[in-house]
Amino acid sequence: MSDYAALSVLLVDPNQSVRANLRNLLSQAGISSIDDAVSAGTAIRQINKKSYDVVLCEYDLGSTAGDSGQDGQQLLEDLRRHKLISPWTIFIMLTSEGVYSKVIGAAELTPTDYVLKPFTVDALLQRIRKAIDRRDLFMRAYQMIELGNLHKAIAECVAGEEKQPRYAADFARLRAELLAQLGELAEAEQIYQVILMTRPIAWAHLGLARCQFGQQKYLEAQQTLEALLEQNPRYMAAYDLLARTHEALGQQEAAKKILEDAVSISPHVVGRLRHLGEVAYETGDVGVAEKAFKQVVAKAKYSEFRDPEDHVRLVKTLVKKGDANQASGVVRDMERSLRSGPNVEVCRAIAAGLVQEMSGNLSGAATELTNAVNAVPGSRGLSTGLKIGLVHSCLSIKLDQQASDLMLNLMNDTESGVSMDEAVEVFEKAGRHDLAQGMGEQIKIQVDELIAHAAELRSHGDLRAAVDTLNAGLRKAPGNMALLPAATSAILKQLDDLGWEAPLAEQALFLLERMRRLEPDHPSLETLQAQYQHTQRKYGISAVA
Structure with a gap:
């Protein structure tokens, strides 16, 4: 029992008596460093203050908690995607057999393990011990990843494959993922191919398709993903990549259909709903876009990571639909429910400007959009797409200087991904050859200065x-x-x-x-x-x- 004494554990369950029982079970094993969380939000706040070896999380976080709305799977996705837990944190989902059968196939980010209720202390500790043993074998590689030394982490994976044949496929998987991060896609692809020669593992098919996609071999990626989904129709991450593959091939309608199919199977993932809304908006399907963005805003309300850009997307859709009342209501909700900050101010001003323009109040729209442009330099992490959308909004009401200044800043921002040619193209596509010429002159000045x-x-x-x-x-x-x-x-x-x-x-x-x-x-x-x-x-x- 003393082997567990050094572990720190976070219990996530809205039911006080369940948490008390879990605490008692863990105490019997000598674990004393135990904290509680009643919901996804409180769990995130706890993890922001302290790191844990083990997170034991109830899948159904219920409706009794103050910030209900997220289940255990959505919490796990928030924690992993926002890198709040380290690669070696053990996340065990506690769930009933009925729920397990529904979520196991559809989960894109899987926990370390599932434990089905009811369970004994011995059964729970056996799962924890198994997870610790595996973690220890991978720890050297994880530590190198944490330090940013991916090449050393790859070397550790190679050594692990040789020394631990039981986990050879897992080490190979991590090695391929690291190579893909480094841009060595052909080498990563070869690893997945070798794995698939021995057994048809779903994650290896997905990894192969990601490598093919990254090398712009879109037709090959499409074939790989379609074959994967034929064998594993609930493997949700494959739907997401297949939709992006169709987009890369210029097949927007096909991408929308894939995402609609995925949402019908797994309807709660905010990222997928957002992607569906974006594709539907681009294809002119305002009804699907509105439904998707409304769900994104509603579901994100219970997340610690609310993105004010979601409100802008919903407002744009409602404006396109011609629904001024609902669009105004979304702006009021932003003002009421989002924490103040530079990003929120940019998004609020953009959304308000769109509503003002729709209502014919061009003076009010100009004021709001100018406020948005002025707030952009103090913001952090806003998407390039949102900023380019702001450029177009400025152009539509003749805020030429603001549009040019914002595009120049985007062009000079190394994180934006906007090249000088793309900056000029934005104005050309908007029918503003005069501004495109002006941008070209600015670019020539910058290039001359750089060469000098x-x-x-x-x-x-x-x-x-x-x-x-x-x-x-x-x-x-x-x-x-x-x-x-x-x-x-x-x-x-x-x-x-x-x-x-x-x-x-x-x-x-x-x-x-x-x-x-x-x-x-x-x-x-x-x-x-x-x-x-x-x-x-x-x-x-x-x-x-």
């Missing part, structure tokens, strides 16, 4: 910094024909002066090929190609065929 700064670094002998500076520019403007030759030249200079580095040489070849594709008659192309070949010969590198 890199040239200064290069003149001072800081070749690596010059290359880094130009590479940062290329990430924002991959097709810019001023940056491309400057970056290629800087890389070739570094290779010539500081020595041959294969990855850098490959990048130089890649940039030369991009230049050749975009502007085959570019005056620098022949000179840069000759410079590359000269450096190859200098270091005795075989020419690439």
Whole structure:
């Protein structure tokens, strides 16, 4: 019994007598560090204050708790997706046999284990012991992941596969997931293929499809996922990826149908409902979008992670539907029920601006949208899609300067993923060629400044910094024909002066090929190609065929 004494445990159950019984069972095993939570919300607040070795959670969190609305599965998803529990935290779901049979197939994020009620202290401790033994075997890999050393974690997985054949598939799975995180998708795909040669495991099929999707092999991913769902029609994560695969293939209606099928099987996952709402909105199915976004807002009300963007999505849908009363009601709900903060202020102002514009009050809309633009710099974590939507809203009521300023900030934000070309395209698609030209002029100024700064670094002998500076520019403007030759030249200079580095040489070849594709008659192309070949010969590198 003393083996358990060092464990810290969180009990999550709305029923006080059940928590008391669980506490008594655990105390019999020598566990004294035990805390209680009556709901998902209180559990999250407890976990934010303290880490636990084990979470014992009732699946049905009931309707007696003050922030009811989430079940144990939704709590687990919040904890994992927001990284509130470490990879080695043991999460055991306590549930009845009837509920277990309904949720086990549909759960996308599974707990460490399920324990069916009623159970004895010995049965519960046996499950905990089994989970601890497994955790101990994976601990070195988990610790490397926590430190951000994924390559070392992969090495630990390789060692685990050799030393612990019983868990070889689990170590291989973690290794493949880590490789995928590092972008080594072809290697990860091969691991899943090897696993599937021995037995048809559902998660391996899903991992394979994710790798195929990441490599833009969309038709292969579609085939893998359809075969998986034929064998496992309740494997919910496969529906989500299949919908995204259809979207990547331009098949929006098919994506919507897949998501509707998934929601009919597992109707409570907020992320899937949100995705369905977005796809339905894009396809013009306002009815489905409205229903989905209403459910998102309602279900998120009981989560510690309410996203004010959900209210904006619902307001946009209601505005598109022409329902001003309901749209105004959603804005009032935001003001009443969401905690104040920069993100909430941006979203509230956008939603209010949409309602004002719909009502014909363009002056009121301009005021609200200007407030939203002004609040964006103080916000954190707002989606790029929401900000681009704000740009379009500004354009629709002639707030040209605000739209341009916001798009310029988006373009210069490394986290946004918006390239310079995409920034110009937003204005072109909106029919505002004048603003697109203005954005192009701003981009030219920025590119000229960046090239001048890199040239200064290069003149001072800081070749690596010059290359880094130009590479940062290329990430924002991959097709810019001023940056491309400057970056290629800087890389070739570094290779010539500081020595041959294969990855850098490959990048130089890649940039030369991009230049050749975009502007085959570019005056620098022949000179840069000759410079590359000269450096190859200098270091005795075989020419690439």
